[in-house]
Amino acid sequence: MNKYKCPKCGFIYDDEKENILFTDLDDNYFCPFCLTPKKEFTLEEEQPKKEVVEKRVQISPDNPSIARIEEKCINCGICKNICENVVGIKYKKEDVLQPICINCGQCVVNCPTGALVTKYNYKKVLNYLNDTDYIVTVSLAPAVRVALQEEFNQEAGANVTKKIVTALKNLGFDYVFDLTFGADLTIMEEATELVKRLKTKENLPMFTSCCPSWVKYMELYHDDLLNHLSTCKSPIGMQAAVINSYFILYKDIPKDKIINVMVAPCTAKKYEINRDEITDMDYVITTRELAMMLRECEIDFKSLEESEFDVLLGGGSGAGDIFGTSGGVMESALRCAYHIVTNEDAPVSFYDLESVRGNTAIKEAKIKMGNYDLKICAVFGMPNLEKVLKDMSKYDFIEVMNCPLGCVGGGGQPLGVISKMTDDRVKRSKGLYNIDSNKKIRVCYKNPDIINLYRAYLHYPGSPKAHKLLHTTFNHDLKLKYFCKK
Ligand code: SF4
Ligand code: SF4
Numbered sequence: 014m015n016k017y018k019c020p021k022c023g024f025i026y027d028d029e030k031e032n033i034l035f036t037d038l039d040d041n042y043f044c045p046f047c048l049t050p051k052k053e054f055t056l057e058e059e060q061p062k063k064e065v066v067e068k069r070v071q072i073s074p075d076n077p078s079i080a081r082i083e084e085k086c087i088n089c090g091i092c093k094n095i096c097e098n099v100v101g102i103k104y105k106k107e108d109v110l111q112p113i114c115i116n117c118g119q120c121v122v123n124c125p126t127g128a129l130v131t132k133y134n135y136k137k138v139l140n141y142l143n144d145t146d147y148i149v150t151v152s153l154a155p156a157v158r159v160a161l162q163e164e165f166n167q168e169a170g171a172n173v174t175k176k177i178v179t180a181l182k183n184l185g186f187d188y189v190f191d192l193t194f195g196a197d198l199t200i201m202e203e204a205t206e207l208v209k210r211l212k213t214k215e216n217l218p219m220f221t222s223c224c225p226s227w228v229k230y231m232e233l234y235h236d237d238l239l240n241h242l243s244t245c246k247s248p249i250g251m252q253a254a255v256i257n258s259y260f261i262l263y264k265d266i267p268k269d270k271i272i273n274v275m276v277a278p279c280t281a282k283k284y285e286i287n288r289d290e291i292t293d294m295d296y297v298i299t300t301r302e303l304a305m306m307l308r309e310c311e312i313d314f315k316s317l318e319e320s321e322f323d324v325l326l327g328g329g330s331g332a333g334d335i336f337g338t339s340g341g342v343m344e345s346a347l348r349c350a351y352h353i354v355t356n357e358d359a360p361v362s363f364y365d366l367e368s369v370r371g372n373t374a375i376k377e378a379k380i381k382m383g384n385y386d387l388k389i390c391a392v393f394g395m396p397n398l399e400k401v402l403k404d405m406s407k408y409d410f411i412e413v414m415n416c417p418l419g420c421v422g423g424g425g426q427p428l429g430v431i432s433k434m435t436d437d438r439v440k441r442s443k444g445l446y447n448i449d450s451n452k453k454i455r456v457c458y459k460n461p462d463i464i465n466l467y468r469a470y471l472h473y474p475g476s477p478k479a480h481k482l483l484h485t486t487f488n489h490d491l492k493l494k495y496f497c498k499k
């Protein structure tokens with residue numbers, strides 16, 4: 014679209030690619046390549062015209078995840094259709110006080126003109142990387158490692174983990190950690206919690222709670238069911254809490270001198286780290302944002318050598334890798350729960366749980382685990398979740414993700430031709446399963462870094478110390494901010 018061609022550098026804001034803008038320290042918008050301030054782009058006003066409001070999603074100026082460039086919007090209504098029918102936000106309510114958004118970024122992925130954009134924070138991260146007063150850590154989420162290369166015209170699904178580690182080190186991060194460590198820790202706690210609930214029969218079915226969009230959806234629309242959510246923090250919440258306690262203690266780093274960054278496939282994580290309960294993660298940058306950083310710093314991703322994560326929080330099991338795809342959290346948790354219940358390793362079938370894999374939105378299975386016969390379900394998309402909720406008492410354990418096929422389809426992942434998106438998600442998902450099947454350690458409880466953490470610091474899964482550091486609460490009053498009391 015020539016209309017939006019960068020006048021200085023010739024960058025073209027492609028129909029199929031996101032209109033990439035970034036923010037400086039004061040959240041002003043700039044062209045990413047020539048740094049021209051984009052004064053001609055105005056973000057959506059608080060009170061747009063009524064006919065516009067009705068046709069497209071509304072976005073609050075303080076939304077931490079997404080924004081709209083008014084000049085690029087053709088008022089086609091696709092964003093609202095996606096938000097209402099795929100994401101599942103209910104627009105019919107008469108009593109809405111402010112725009113409802115669960116920050117998932119699916120409207121950004123589907124906007125045909127690039128009018129919807131992710132709010133970027135990477136300038137602030139670069140600023141810290143250039144400040145020698147600070148130690149900056151970065152943690153790499155599972156779904157990024159099978160997708161970043163798409164930004165550099167390479168096929169979806171290939172495992173580029175070790176090249177990303179090199180890229181992050183070249184950018185200047187002091188410590189590069191694998192978020193699969195945080196995922197393994199989440200499973201240690203979550204499987205322990207599941208087994209406890211199975212024994213006491215309290216608050217079943219248990220829901221996973223690592224997707225911030227789904228948690229916010231529950232807080233808005235089903236706050237009466239919040240006691241069914243696992244109280245575990247998400248992997249980023251756990252990883253950051255461990256960095257800011259165990260890691261800084263071990264490395265003797267003052268708490269006010271450490272900055273923690275996460276690279277995620279997810280725009281909702283930008284919202285999650287602003288929740289009152291999550292205090293230790295400072296910045297989230299998306300997969301697309303990392304690609305922007307690499308381009309801006311003239312790092313040629315394709316030619317990078319491979320390198321290893323930093324130790325201490327470096328390692329994750331294969332179970333941590335599959336967190337990035339729908340059904341993966343469930344599969345990982347069951348491998349660990351089986352061990353807790355029987356004191357034996359799970360049978361081979363638990364390492365290839367086909368019944369909860371794949372692109373079907375609602376996946377169900379029956380699992381024998383010691384004396385327990387479990388009915389499980391993995392679901393993505395809130396309209397699909399609503400179907401599951403109608404008969405939820407028949408299940409024991411339910412994994413819920415917002416995005417299509419889970420985090421591999423997150424709102425911060427590389428954008429491509431819209432008609433190819435499903436194929437790319439499936440390739441990314443298969444890529445994660447390949448990583449898992451090629452790992453020597455495929456269960457969290459055999460991860461030596463996790464074993465050391467419990468031995469040296471947390472004592473045992475579900476201990477009082479683990480609870481204080483790794484578990485969270487949910488907001489029963491969030492809906493009051495969005496809906497009138499009636
Ligand atoms: S999808 Fe994009 S172009 Fe269409 S109404 Fe929404 S913001 Fe505007
Ligand atoms: S980010 Fe998700 S919830 Fe928010 S407006 Fe877009 S599609 Fe809807």
Ligand code: SF4
Nearest residue numbers: 224279415416420423
């Ligand atoms: S499914 Fe994953 S990427 Fe999508 S909103 Fe949830 S956590 Fe983020």
